[in-house]
Amino acid sequence: MGFWNIMPSKEKIAQRAAREIASGQIINLGIGIPTLIPQYITAEKSVFIHSENGILGMGPRCRPGTEDRNLIDAGGNYVTVSKGASFFDSGLSFALVRGGRLDLAFLGSLEVSEGGDLANWIIPGKFSPGIGGGMELAQKARRLIVTINHTDRNGQPKILRRCTLPLTAKGCVDTIITDLAVIDVAKEGLVLREIAEGAKVEEVVEKTGACLIVPDHEIPRF
């Protein structure tokens, strides 16, 4: 079950997001698009996936009929574990996150600001399922990548000068990967790093609700 509006472009976003992972990293995958990332992690990379409910070394989802009632991911899906996996309690699970041992987290979002603020946990009066582990992942992962569709279901930008919704964490986002672009949150602002095959720079600029810095050189495609 996902909290976000997932559109057909989600696979493309997940595929591009997987390329940001370096071998040897400890990573965490939020709900929605991030859960699609593992299938695109290439075999030569050795990656340990952390799950908030107390798993390090989570493997792919179970084939039908092989589910273990005591082994789920944080979204409730039945999963396997990879070689070298470990189980632990919820306190230790977040010690790993807050203590700086989580190299990279991928999260979905409702809004992202040009300063890297993230808003993904509450729409006052409409959507308030609670906080879960998102606030700690956003604030404490060594690197945070947001995987989102570039615009919401009404075609409105999700990348804004300032978030209009209550924040999950301030200045926490490092990179934004959408169906249209890869954008880095840099000191000077949002910098266009890559553009999706078939997309135009003008389109990306138009659909971004914040100032987007477009480098002079040719922008690589993904």
Added chain:
Amino acid sequence: MIDKCISIEKALESVRHGDRVMVGGFGVPGTPFTLINGLLERGTRGLTLIKNEANEDGTGLSKLIEAGRARKVICSHLGLNATVIGMMNRKEIEVEFYPQGILAEKIRAGGAGLAGILTDIGIDTILAGEKRCIEVNGQKVIVEPALRADVALIHASVADPFGNLVYEKSARNFNPLMATAANIVIAEVEEIVEAGDLDPDHIHTPGAFVDHVVAIKEITPEYGILEHHAL
């Protein structure tokens, strides 16, 4: 040898109307469904329930909440339970949310005899709004009081009669933390072995923390696979 094994009826006499009750589990794994159902049958009311989440609609903790037995729920999220979210929105129950790991640490502090914890999680958000903030080593942090309960309901895989507990896979979650943080700790277990059969190196919760051990008679479908989460 100390023997803490008692009937579920006897064990649940410890839970009074209006108690604060911690309940282990994260989704199905580690949720003490048998003890929850026993509490439901007893009709205990006015409870403050402390759990990571409220299970899914119509199961586990949600049954107690839906039956109007809870005054308040302290949790991390209710993302998979539209019924309880609805009750919260209609103000039929009070809900207090904490970041998941902060909820865990508040409980851990309660169990460790500490007054609270200091954290910067949520410091730039509306969460910090009504909370007491102080400065420590030049950093602004939130003062989060420790959390304890009158009773903790725990699910473990294996126990011995002294109450040494072993959890299985992702069913560990909040259980060992809550087992330290309540005045009375009741553990429902799938298997009870003889004293000495558990390797001391492999025990997750030492028996000192556990007051009552209840053997689960049957692994009911509630403990089983939720088809909508399988491929």
